[in-house]
Amino acid sequence: MTAANVFSIEDFNLWYGNDQALYHINMAVPRKEITAVIGPSGCGKSTLLKTLNRMIETIPIVNTSGIIKYNDNNIFEKKQMVEELRTHVGMVFQKPNPFPKSIYENVAYGPKIHGIKKKNVLDEIVEKSLRGAAIWDEVKDRLNQNAYGLSGGQQQRICIARCLAIEPDVILMDEPTSALDPISTLKIEELIKELKKDYTIIIVTHNMQQAARISDKTAFMLNGELVEFSDTDQIFSNPKDKRTEDYITGRFG
Amino acid sequence: MTQQINISQIKGRVTRNKIYKGIFILAISLAMLALATLLYRILSQGLGYLSIDFLKNYPAPYIEEAGIFAGLMGSVFMMCITAPVSIILGVSTALYLEEYATQNRFTRFIQVNVQNLAGIPSIVFGLLGLTLFVYLLAMGYTLIAGALTMSLLVLPVIVVASQEAIRSVPKEIREASIAMGATKWQTIWRIVLPASIPGIITGAILALSRAIGETAPPLIIVGAAAAIYTIPDSFLSKYTVMPIQIYSWTARPQEEWQFVAAAGIIVLLAILLCMNAVAVWIRNKFQKRY
Numbered sequence: 001m002t003a004a005n006v007f008s009i010e011d012f013n014l015w016y017g018n019d020q021a022l023y024h025i026n027m028a029v030p031r032k033e034i035t036a037v038i039g040p041s042g043c044g045k046s047t048l049l050k051t052l053n054r055m056i057e058t059i060p061i062v063n064t065s066g067i068i069k070y071n072d073n074n075i076f077e078k079k080q081m082v083e084e085l086r087t088h089v090g091m092v093f094q095k096p097n098p099f100p101k102s103i104y105e106n107v108a109y110g111p112k113i114h115g116i117k118k119k120n121v122l123d124e125i126v127e128k129s130l131r132g133a134a135i136w137d138e139v140k141d142r143l144n145q146n147a148y149g150l151s152g153g154q155q156q157r158i159c160i161a162r163c164l165a166i167e168p169d170v171i172l173m174d175e176p177t178s179a180l181d182p183i184s185t186l187k188i189e190e191l192i193k194e195l196k197k198d199y200t201i202i203i204v205t206h207n208m209q210q211a212a213r214i215s216d217k218t219a220f221m222l223n224g225e226l227v228e229f230s231d232t233d234q235i236f237s238n239p240k241d242k243r244t245e246d247y248i249t250g251r252f253g
Numbered sequence: 254m255t256q257q258i259n260i261s262q263i264k265g266r267v268t269r270n271k272i273y274k275g276i277f278i279l280a281i282s283l284a285m286l287a288l289a290t291l292l293y294r295i296l297s298q299g300l301g302y303l304s305i306d307f308l309k310n311y312p313a314p315y316i317e318e319a320g321i322f323a324g325l326m327g328s329v330f331m332m333c334i335t336a337p338v339s340i341i342l343g344v345s346t347a348l349y350l351e352e353y354a355t356q357n358r359f360t361r362f363i364q365v366n367v368q369n370l371a372g373i374p375s376i377v378f379g380l381l382g383l384t385l386f387v388y389l390l391a392m393g394y395t396l397i398a399g400a401l402t403m404s405l406l407v408l409p410v411i412v413v414a415s416q417e418a419i420r421s422v423p424k425e426i427r428e429a430s431i432a433m434g435a436t437k438w439q440t441i442w443r444i445v446l447p448a449s450i451p452g453i454i455t456g457a458i459l460a461l462s463r464a465i466g467e468t469a470p471p472l473i474i475v476g477a478a479a480a481i482y483t484i485p486d487s488f489l490s491k492y493t494v495m496p497i498q499i500y501s502w503t504a505r506p507q508e509e510w511q512f513v514a515a516a517g518i519i520v521l522l523a524i525l526l527c528m529n530a531v532a533v534w535i536r537n538k539f540q541k542r543y
Contacts, residue, residue, distance in 0.1 A: 045501055
């Protein structure tokens, strides 16, 4: 049984120590669509994203209140193991962060930590994931080379392949193209649109054009509040809130 | 003010630049000179006494028959115990401090004190070893007591070196691992340790090579003897190590024993150089870019 919405966020608040970073967030993330989160620096969009796989808890001073349901289960419940949540909710980071290992070992890392040992199974997963991340043809002849030898854009696609290898349900992307050149960015954007067929994608981006190009839904955040959340077309052509309009027309931010 | 350049001011700066360069060259020259003198003295005195027999013989009352075999093997056996004990304990400690301990005042207090321990005179560790291992744990004046004392001596250095190596692993790749559902231990075992191994091993080898050379004060206290005519055959054997053997030769009145001691120093230096070479080799071989 799966709910229509992958995530339902209900009255969610978050504090770093005494500083509140997120205020009363209510949001439902639809399945197998691309949801973009936009907003100026420091508005809390990355914080919100990192909360969805509970990576935010690696910062010890964080406190939260409210509910975030992933497929109807509150992710903050005691019985929810974060390790299990993170196998369903994968993440791609801002800066490409491959491991200092071979391309093959990078992609096989996830399956290995989850207990897959058979070489032929791993081979299959690695190929499938690299194909899924549209980088198989570029690296198939040098799977044993160190991933650091690749360009930034290729490294980021390796990171996406690494994420696909654990067969997640949702992929969180934290400004995945902000460290890349325009051509690499375009490739990643095409890839994201392709991935939508099989995965729910939530992408945080600085780049409003990017959000407009690739997403189905867009959320606009400002100062820790979710100002507006609706269809991307709606947000960019006919925003309801004055602040959204000011932001997308470039009056601030 | 337009680009009016003050020539004399520039000249002053350039001269000062030259003076500082001269001071630094002088400093390194003095250090090199001291090293060269030491090496020349040792080599000119000791080379003549260095032979296969010298490596194979036990200490003897006659110069022709004296050898460093007991000390050499004692040092080797001691390292066989000290290295694993101090590396396992040291790396575990560093992992706890860097990865698990919550960063609060108490943790910082411990970290500062570990660093302080690295600067404590070795004789203090010798007294600790005497109390703890020789008497309290009733090991007596044995190889194991000496090796454990040495482990205590090098432990802080290994902890500090390992901490630095672990800290230099970028946060981003830890996050990547954690975000895939890896546990902390999996992340440490598969990502952090492989990436920090060069730093850890380099630090450990440098610490251990210091220990091999600098064993005299603590080991005299915990009972390494100079007149040992066997090599250790168990953890509970009597033992000697190279520095103590060398020291005992230098203390003899006849001048020729000084030359025997010099030969012993050459052997010790050769071992130290080998260990440092291994450290450099490991660092170059496993060095990874981020």
